[in-house]
């Protein structure tokens with residue numbers, strides 16, 4: 001009996017970020033469209049070759065967008081917002097304009113793909129929208145795969161997930177009402193794929209793992225009855241959570257297969273062994289597509305054998321979700337600690353695990369005895385390694401008391417102490433931390449890492465960047481300065497590199513959005529901070545100026561969320577260990593005389609469990625971890641936090657519970673809409689709503705910033721307002737940054753004089769504040 005093996009998707013960026021390089025060269029005008037397509041085709045074939053050579057039964061096709069897979073769906077079904085004008089989605093310029101904006105229209109919004117660190121482009125739906133096949137890319141790639149000699153399994157974002165993840169542009173418009181118009185296009189797509197000789201199409205509906213309202217759930221019947229008309233086999237793919245509660249509803253759909261994520265939700269298998277018809281395919285994602293640990297093959301095989309007895313060759317073996325979320329290949333990671341390396345599997349290694357499991361299931365455990373032995377040894381070594389548990393960390397964790405979670409005084413008292421220490425003007429101006437990561441900075445770091453540059457020379461190069469950043473900020477007239485984060489490759493990787501319990505890869509890139517990648521550090525053991533991580537850089541910056549410098553740290557939840565983390569203990573415990581390390585750093589910064597410390601938590605929202613029922617438990621430990629990190633300081637030390645994904649209306653009480661003295665947030669694109677929620681909730685502390693959209697090269701004019709600030713004053717007491725960009729400026733260029741910040745400072749000054757002219761009698765300000 002042969003068992004079919006496949007993956008829901010494979011990384012796209014290329015083992016050496018070949019796609020990134022080609023895209024960026026194309027956008028810079030150094031690579032024409034034909035050459036970009038040729039490079040893309042090479043990478044595509046390389047991915048298929050990996051899947052074929054590993055021995056997978058299918059190769060996945062349609063999981064190789066040049067920018068984003070939701071954008072490819074927009075292009076495929078022609079859901080192009082009217083604001084982009086008549087657009088041929090086959091044209092690369094038009095395709096990239098949707099992703100990156102153009103002179104005619106700003107880009108589509110980007111947001112996080114479920115609870116991952118991958119960003120997708122948000123479809124915009126309007127009432128009059130019509131759909132038609134508008135891109136030939138998928139069909140071309142199917143032909144290309146056939147010509148390459150592999151059996152393609154195309155993948156599509158399902159119609160309901162597509163509509164759900166989009167936004168209704170007009171208030172009150174129900175985008176689900178577009179389903180009936182969208183379905184015929186999906187049917188046509190499926191029919192064309194069938195005509196191309198495709199046997200199976202994977203249709204992804206990950207929204208099934210969310211809390212779905214009844215109309216959306218009901219729509220599955222209508223949708224999949226329509227898709228069945230195309231006559232091609234559909235593998236309905238779910239991932240990121242359990243869909244057990246929908247087992248009977250799913251069994252009633254006319255689809256030929258169902259994929260389940262057994263890494264996230266192993267418990268759901270029972271429901272499907274009971275309810276999923278035995279004559280239909282059940283694809284079990286037993287290899288974790290979201291994390292980089294080697295699979296416990298013995299355990300996975302045991303699960304598969306239970307299902308296999310009942311299902312025979314209707315059982316397929318797979319990864320839990322697309323491997324998009326893990327790096328491509330462990331080969332070449334020679335600098336990793338050999339013991340830690342022996343615990344890891346990147347995408348390439350996961351292909352082998354899936355094929356091994358398929359073989360074990362078909363031929364029996366003896367056929368894969370060597371692989372089982374190796375897996376057992378890795379699991380045992382990870383579990384038993386005396387390097388994983390650090391007794392000192394354990395002891396410290398056990399000794400944490402409730403007082404360590406609280407600041408010494410309430411906000412009002414701290415506020416007065418901070419005012420006395422930091423005589424800031426009304427509408428104080430600041431930035432979020434990073435300044436442009438120039439090619440020179442990156443090149444210097446690359447040289448230093450390759451040992452082509454001495455540490456002292458690198459230190460001096462970074463100090464020169466700090467001097468430049470301080471000089472520019474002083475000349476711009478900013479009130480609270482930052483050192484600029486030049487020395488950080490990435491805000492999470494940088495800290496990971498300095499903490500015990502973390503390992504980092506040389507080339508473990510994962511796509512974040514478009515051509516941008518991150519290299520998540522690998523958290524494998526108890527976290528311990530051997531020495532201060534940021535104090536020297538920050539103190540150096542402070543030594544250059546009489547203005548206050550704000551230190552910059554990444555918070556425990558963001559460290560957790562953007563790393564590959566251990567699974568042998570609850571995430572809450574790992575977060576507490578991270579919090580203790582950051583707490584020590586906060587206290588060392590304070591000892592070094594730093595008066596303002598920002599602890600970034602942009603990932604706190606994305607870390608929310610997908611099901612609301614699980615939110616309160618998460619928020620309790622997440623807020624606790626932040627407070628533990630932040631609370632070890634005197635009243636006069638001002639703690640800032642920063643969040644740049646603004647969808648947190650629904651968790652405002654928890655945001656307030658962080659009790660940061662100042663929160664800076666992304667608000668400029670939504671034109672301060674978010675502040676309404678802060679007002680409604682009566683958010684108690686200081687707020688810096690972003691007034692400069694850092695995702696765009698556009699320089700916001702002073703008048704526009706003034707309008708935003710006036711809007712902000714309508715909802716927040718002006719004495720509690722800060723003036724700052726939406727987020728860090730690392731992806732921007734210096735000329736833009738200088739021009740935008742000059743406008744921002746001018747706007748803040750104008751606001752001050754407007755309010756001082758009202759000399760305290762203005763309705764919005766009850767008393768003048770120090771300038």
Ligand SMILES: CN1c2c(nc(N)[nH]c2=O)NC[C@@H]1CNc1ccc(C(=O)N[C@@H](CCC(=O)N[C@@H](CCC(=O)N[C@@H](CCC(=O)O)C(=O)O)C(=O)O)C(=O)O)cc1
Pocket residue numbers: 117437439441442443445446447488489490491492493512513515516517518519562602731
């Ligand atoms: C705020 N965001 C972040 C998220 N996740 C993180 N882990 N970090 C974040 O900051 N998630 C949400 C958002 C996502 N936003 C971004 C924004 C920008 C990037 C980005 O620009 N990534 C860079 C890579 C950054 C990095 O790690 N750089 C390293 C290595 C640089 C490099 O490629 N060196 C070359 C040689 C260069 C030379 O010689 O000139 C090499 O090694 O080959 C560094 O600076 O040292 C990117 O380029 O994609 C990501 C997410």
Ligand SMILES: N[C@@H](CCS)C(=O)O
Pocket residue numbers: 432433434491552600602642644727728729730
């Ligand atoms: N301090 C970081 C926050 C990013 S969310 C930066 O400025 O890049």
Ligand SMILES: [Zn+2]
Pocket residue numbers: 432602642643644726727728
């Ligand atoms: Zn940010």
